[in-house]
Amino acid sequence: MTSPAFFEYLLRLGDDRLVVGHRLSEWCGHGPILEEDIALTNIALDLIGEATLLLKLAGQVEGKGRSEDALAYFRDGIDFRNALMLELPKGDFGFTILRQFFFSVYSLLQMEALTRSANADLSGIAAKAVKESRYHVRHCAEWVVTLGDGTDESRARVQGAVDDLWRYTGELFIADDIDREVASAGLGVDPSTLSDRWHSEVSRVLDDATLTIPKTGYMQRGGRDGKHTEHLGHMLSEMQIVARSYPGASW
Amino acid sequence: MVKRAALSRDELFAVLETVMDPEVPVLSVVDLGIIRDAESTDAGVVVTITPTYSGCPAMREIEQNIRTAFEEQGIGPVDVRTVYSPAWTTDWISASGREKLEAYGIAPPGPADQDTLITLRRRAEVLRCPYCKSLNTVEKSHFGSTACKSIWVCNACRQPFEHFKAI
Numbered sequence: 166m167t168s169p170a171f172f173e174y175l176l177r178l179g180d181d182r183l184v185v186g187h188r189l190s191e192w193c194g195h196g197p198i199l200e201e202d203i204a205l206t207n208i209a210l211d212l213i214g215e216a217t218l219l220l221k222l223a224g225q226v227e228g229k230g231r232s233e234d235a236l237a238y239f240r241d242g243i244d245f246r247n248a249l250m251l252e253l254p255k256g257d258f259g260f261t262i263l264r265q266f267f268f269s270v271y272s273l274l275q276m277e278a279l280t281r282s283a284n285a286d287l288s289g290i291a292a293k294a295v296k297e298s299r300y301h302v303r304h305c306a307e308w309v310v311t312l313g314d315g316t317d318e319s320r321a322r323v324q325g326a327v328d329d330l331w332r333y334t335g336e337l338f339i340a341d342d343i344d345r346e347v348a349s350a351g352l353g354v355d356p357s358t359l360s361d362r363w364h365s366e367v368s369r370v371l372d373d374a375t376l377t378i379p380k381t382g383y384m385q386r387g388g389r390d391g392k393h394t395e396h397l398g399h400m401l402s403e404m405q406i407v408a409r410s411y412p413g414a415s416w
Numbered sequence: 417m418v419k420r421a422a423l424s425r426d427e428l429f430a431v432l433e434t435v436m437d438p439e440v441p442v443l444s445v446v447d448l449g450i451i452r453d454a455e456s457t458d459a460g461v462v463v464t465i466t467p468t469y470s471g472c473p474a475m476r477e478i479e480q481n482i483r484t485a486f487e488e489q490g491i492g493p494v495d496v497r498t499v500y501s502p503a504w505t506t507d508w509i510s511a512s513g514r515e516k517l518e519a520y521g522i523a524p525p526g527p528a529d530q531d532t533l534i535t536l537r538r539r540a541e542v543l544r545c546p547y548c549k550s551l552n553t554v555e556k557s558h559f560g561s562t563a564c565k566s567i568w569v570c571n572a573c574r575q576p577f578e579h580f581k582a583i
Contacts, residue, residue, distance in 0.1 A: 200556060200557035200559070200567065201557075203557065203559050203560065203561070204557060204558060204559035207559040207560075207563055208559070210469075210471040210473070210563055211469060211470055211471050211563060212471070213471055214469060214470030214471020214472065215470045215471070217470070217471070218470055218500070285501060286500065286501075288501060289499070289500030289501025289502075289503065290470070290500055292500070292501060292502065292503035293467070293469070293470050293500060293503040293504070294470060295503075296503060296505075296528075296583040297469060297470060297583070299583075300558065300559075300581070300583070303558070304558050304559070
C-alpha cells in the first residue's frame with residue numbers, strides 16, 4: 166500500500182520518537198544517579214525501538230525501497246517531521262524529565278488511539294508502545310512531583326523548564342490536511358482530539374508538583390513542515406556521522 | 417541442509433525449549449511466551465515470534481539462536497518471522513518459567529496492568545524476596561539492567577534483586 170499522507174504521518178510518529186530518544190541517550194553516563202542513568206537510557210531504548218518499527222513501516226508505505234536506517238541516517242533536517250520541543254538540547258535533569266513527561270503523556274494518548282488503526286502493523290506497534298509509555302509516564306510524573314514539590318533549587322529549575330517548554334506544547338495538537346486525511350481513513354488519529362485529555366492529565370500532575378502553567382501566549386510551530394530550530398542540525402550531525410562516513414558499514 | 421519434513425508442533429517446540437533467553441539464561445523462549453507459532457512446511461520450518469519490548473536488543477540474537485538450534489539437529493531451512501500484534505504480555509510467561517525465574521533470583525511478574533488511565537502513583541506492589549522469601553521488600557528503581565526488569569532490595573536479608581516487570 167502506498168499513500169503519501171500516511172507516509173508523512175508515519176514520519177511524524179517515527180521522528181518524534183527518534184529525536185527525543187536520541188536526546189535521552191545523551192544522558193548515558195551523565196545521569197545524576199546510577200539508577201536514573203539506567204532509567205533514562207531504558208526509556209531511550211524503548212523510543213528508538215518504536216521509531217525503528219515506525220520508520221520501517223513508513224519506508225514500506227512509501228514504496229521506494231527506503232529502510233528505517235536510510236530514513237534515520239540519510240535525511241537532512243529539513244526532511245525531519247518531529248515536533249520542535251523534542252529536538253531542544255537536553256538541558257538539566259529537570260528540563261529533560263519535564264519534556265519527557267509532556268511527551269510521554271502525549272504518546273500514551275496517541276498510541277492508545279492508534280491501537281484502533283485500520284493498519285494492522287501500526288495497531289500492533291501501538292499496542293506495544295502503550296505498555297511502554299505507561300511506565301514512562303509514571304516514572305516521569307513521580308520525578309516532576311519530587312522536583313516541583315522539592316527544594317527551592319529543584320523547584321526553581323523545573324518551574325523554569327515549564328516556562329521554557331510550554332510554548333512548544335501547542336504544536337503537538339495542531340491538525341493539518343495530512344492528519345485529517347489519515348484520521349478520516351481510519352489509519353491515524355487527529356492530534357487535536359488528544360488536547361483536552363493531555364491538558365487535564367498534565368495539569369493534575371503539575372498541581373501536585375506545586376508548579377504553575379504560564380499564561381498561554383505565542384506557540385512555536387514548524388517541525389511538522391521541516392522548519393526546525395538551529396538545534397536539530399547539530400544533533401543530526403552527531404547522530405548521523407558514522408552512518409554517513411562509512412555507508413553500508415556493519416558490525 | 418537435510419530437511420526433515422512434517423515435524424509435529426510438539427517436536428518443533430521441543431527444539432525451541434532448548435533455546436534460552438540470552439539475558440535470562442534459565443528461561444527458554446517457550447517459557448518466555450514469545451513463540452507465537454511453529455510449523456513445518458514443504459519449504460522448511462517457520463517460527464513466528466513476537467518481541468518483548470520494541471527496542472529489545474536481544475531479539476536478533478534470539479532469532480539466530482533459534483535457527484542454530486534447528487540446524488544443529490539437521491533441520492532446515494528455518495524462517496523466523498516477527499509479528500507485533502497481539503502485543504506480548506508477561507502473562508504469557510509459563511508457570512514453570514515463573515518458578516525458574518524465582519529460583520534464579522528474579523522476582524516473577526504479577527498480572528499485567530490493564531488500567532488504561534494515567535495513574536500518577538503506581539499501585540502499591542508487594543514482592544516476595546526470591547532469596548529469603550520475605551515480603552519486606554522495596555523498589556529502588558523502576559528500570560533495571562534490561563528493559564524488562566526493575567531493581568528491588570530486600571529489607572530482611574539486605575539482598576538486592578531484580579523483578580521482571582508486568583506489562
